[in-house]
Amino acid sequence: MSVATVQAQDAGALMRRNLIRFLRTLRGYGFGVGPADSADALTALAAGAGANPHLWRQALKTICCRNARQWSAFDEIFDAFWQRREMRTLLRQRDLPHKPRGPTFTQAGQGGGRPAGLQVEAWRRGQSGDDAARPAESPSDGASQQDARRQADFKDLADPEALRAAEEVAVLLAASLRARRTRRFRRAARGQVDLRRTIRRSVARGGVPIDLVRRRRREEPMRIVALLDASGSMEPYLRAFARFLRGLVMHARVADAYLFHTHLVHVTPALKERDPQRAIDRMVLMAQGLGGGTLIGESLAAFNARYAQSALKGRACVIILSDGFDAGDPDLLATELAQLKRRCRRLVWLNPLLGTAGYRPEARGMQAALPYVDLFASAHNLDSLAALAPQLARL
Amino acid sequence: MPAGLPGDRDEIARLLVEAGYIPDAELPTAIWLMGLLGRPLLLEGEAGVGKTEVAKALSALLATPLIRLQCYEGLDQQAALYEWNYQRQLLAIKAREQSGDAAAVERHVFGPEYLLERPLLTAIRQDKPPVLLIDEIDRADQEFEALLLEVLSDFQISIPELGTVTAKARPFVILTSNGTRELSDALRRRCLYHHIDYPDEAREARIIRTRLPAIDSDLAAQIAAVIARLRKENLVKVPGVAETLDWAAALMGLGIRDLGANVEAAYAVIATLIKTEQDRAALPREVWVRLLERVA
Incomplete structure (x- = not known):
């Protein structure tokens, strides 16, 4: 064996070792790279994919990425690992929560402005800076101590019994939304005759269709998308509504929840936390991280641009919980609502102020919104929430 | 490795161009890996970036038939297998x-x-590996994905009355999606992944010249520049490559050789580019004129 081949073998072994380490790094960033992918990467390496960095990157990118988010984050992770190894530590210490999978994975390049980034930001405000590296864990009591006085104002709503009831109301509400008929069939006792199965059965009877098989369209539950306004004026209702959203997310078959104020944040994963108190705390904390004047139009625009396509497919009911006090442009609000309305089946606006005696929806934002809303109802107490179920069922 | 695909990426890139498709830098590698690993390729990207065209070019390159399964909601075994x-x-x-x-x-x-x-069975029964295009997989429902997974993992279909049909030659499978629904992890795991972006200006000009060989190359460059700027505007429906080609063809039909000198005529055929009323309102004549003047 010549010296050259020994060296080549060593280089090959090193490359393979580095590859395995790189795949582990990718998993750390939330890439679902399995053993089959590792084997494929090795096959590609053996076929000469490691010949130059350019080709090597493209090959690994094709094998390891699963979606557009990973696709756009890949290059940076690749460079950090293969070209500037010292960068790797830097990248890890960034805002990017180094946690496998789930919504905390963001594009490595852009920390802020995205849900996980916001989450971190919110966390930092509530906590001292050095704990900020563990965003998704342990919700703090810090924020609630800080705002002890504000909380005292709505302590009647914060009592556990009332909150649990809010969650139960959500379950009823979810059930009241009618299911959608799909174009797929299932066997049924009654319905139209399923020719295919009937004829298959008739073979046993010498071609005489004696056993008739029937079929019916299958039904699919309606999707629910809830958008909760977390502005200062909504604060007294925040905990109760957060609990209500949790009820929707946990019990409806397909439901999604978002929080908005100046930005829009996807909060479904946070709400799915097993301990309800922690889930609500996380959400309240996120709401406090948003700050500033309410921009309903901008938030809806963000929803329409980023989430609507996947969140509203099929038949969906969008519930907006807001008092309609908007610091933004009412025209934008109207445009975005119109677009939202085109995409969903039902647009429901729940306004907690509607229960207050003498309140008229005269806020500019509310005025702009009303023409697009299918159901405009009050939601200031449990009874009003419970009263929604029959109204929704009728829609 | 299925027969017929060159083992060299540059060769693949060259053949794709010959087949009329101008690939981005990464696509030839993805196709090379498809051949090497025998895995399906999932193509994602906005509508109109040429996902379906990749399959057509690949089938032309390999000189094999293209078998297409167009997905829709409610697609089931009887329509697919x-x-x-x-x-x-x-x-x-x-x-x-x-x-x-x-x-x-x-x-x-x-x-x-x-x-x-039906298409999946046809694809499996071919003697020469065909290109199987499963178009807009996100439109089919989740249950269909499960069925597809089974077919794509073993390339065999069992028909209870007849027995199992096993693939004589593994087809090259291309799946496309543009995100109307999130695909299941299981399906994504099976596939190689490639994301197609809108082409940059130079590539778009090349695409126009390839597809419309009779076009003036200055005009092609101008068109590509306008489109690149247009995509940066805040439009509801961003024009894809197909729209670009339609517009280019329309301009050629009008006998236009220079956009700067024919602003009005170019605006008259904007129906090929702008597909919603909102976008039309967002792009009034003045904006349009400014856009053209900057390019020409």
């Missing part, structure tokens, strides 16, 4: 009623001549 021709079966049963041998009749009516092949 196979179905029995019930009417013929019924006729055959009636015609043989007198023979009395039920078993023979049953064997006969479940013979291959009563089988209607």
Whole structure:
């Protein structure tokens, strides 16, 4: 064996070792790279994919990425690992929560402005800076101590019994939304005759269709998308509504929840936390991280641009919980609502102020919104929430 | 490795261009890996970036048939795999009623001549590996994905009455999606992944010249520049490559050689680019004129 081949073998072994380490790094960033992918990467390496960095990157990118988010984050992770190894530590210490999978994975390049980034930001405000590296864990009591006085104002709503009831109301509400008929069939006792199965059965009877098989369209539950306004004026209702959203997310078959104020944040994963108190705390904390004047139009625009396509497919009911006090442009609000309305089946606006005696929806934002809303109802107490179920069922 | 695909990426890139498709830098590698690893390729990207065209170019490159399965909501086994021709079966049963041998009749009516092949079965039964395009997989429902997974992992379909059909040659499978629904992890795990972006200005100009060989190359460059700027505007429906080509063809039909000198005429055929009323309102004549003046 010549010296050259020994060296080549060593280089090959090193490359393979580095590859395995790189795949582990990718998993750390939330890439679902399995053993089959590792084997494929090795096959590609053996076929000469490691010949130059350019080709090597493209090959690994094709094998390891699963979606557009990973696709756009890949290059940076690749460079950090293969070209500037010292960068790797830097990248890890960034805002990017180094946690496998789930919504905390963001594009490595852009920390802020995205849900996980916001989450971190919110966390930092509530906590001292050095704990900020563990965003998704342990919700703090810090924020609630800080705002002890504000909380005292709505302590009647914060009592556990009332909150649990809010969650139960959500379950009823979810059930009241009618299911959608799909174009797929299932066997049924009654319905139209399923020719295919009937004829298959008739073979046993010498071609005489004696056993008739029937079929019916299958039904699919309606999707629910809830958008909760977390502005200062909504604060007294925040905990109760957060609990209500949790009820929707946990019990409806397909439901999604978002929080908005100046930005829009996807909060479904946070709400799915097993301990309800922690889930609500996380959400309240996120709401406090948003700050500033309410921009309903901008938030809806963000929803329409980023989430609507996947969140509203099929038949969906969008519930907006807001008092309609908007610091933004009412025209934008109207445009975005119109677009939202085109995409969903039902647009429901729940306004907690509607229960207050003498309140008229005269806020500019509310005025702009009303023409697009299918159901405009009050939601200031449990009874009003419970009263929604029959109204929704009728829609 | 399925036969027919060159083992060299540059060669693949060259052949794609020859087949009329101008690939981005990464696509030839993805196709090379498809051949090397025998895995399906999932193509994602906005509508109109040329996902379907990749499959067409690949089938031209390999000189094999392109078998296309267009997905839609409610797509099921009977429309994707196979179905029995019930009417013929019924006729055959009636015609043989007198023979009395039920078993023979049953064997006969479940013979291959009563089988209607649907795209997936057709793809598997080819002698030469075809290109199987599963278009807009996100439109089919989740249940169909499960069925597809089974076919894509073993490349065999079992028909209870006939037995199992195994692929003679593994097809090259291309799936496309543009995100109307989140695909299941299981399906993504099976596939290689490639994300197609809108082409940059230079590549778009090349695409125009390739597709419309008669076009003036200055005009092609101008068109690509306008489109690149247009995509940066805040439009509801961003024009894709297909729209670009339509517009270029329309301009050629009008005999325009220089956009700067024919602002009005170019605006007149904007229907090929702008597909919603909102975008039309967002792009009034003045904005349009400014856009053209900057380019020409």
